[in-house]
Amino acid sequence: MEFCPSCGNMLQYELPYMGRPSRFFCSACPYVCHIENRVEIKRKQRLVRKEIEPIFSEDDMTNAPSTEATCPFCGHGKAAFKEFQTRSADEPATLFYKCLNNDCKKQWREG
Structure with missing residues (x-):
């Protein structure tokens, strides 16, 4: 415009x-x-992909409390969890889970 x-x-x-x-x-x-x-392009700029920083590290989840939550990947009944406020203050917090099954160790979120 x-x-x-x-x-x-x-x-x-x-x-x-x-x-x-x-x-x-x-x-x-x-x-x-x-x-x-005619349009002239004066310079080309190469875009650089930035590294994605994890929301929480591996240490955060090893020290996290555990709860009875069913893993959607393997069906194991226990998972470690962390709660983060990822949206505005009037929205509910997001729960991040990590399966405690040694063969699975997958992560998922709710909320």
């Missing part, structure tokens, strides 16, 4: 017509901005 530099109204777009280039124009004042067909 482009705005008129003289009056601040939103500019309207007009397609090229009979040899005239396309343009932005203001419906409230006489401002007109012609659009060139």
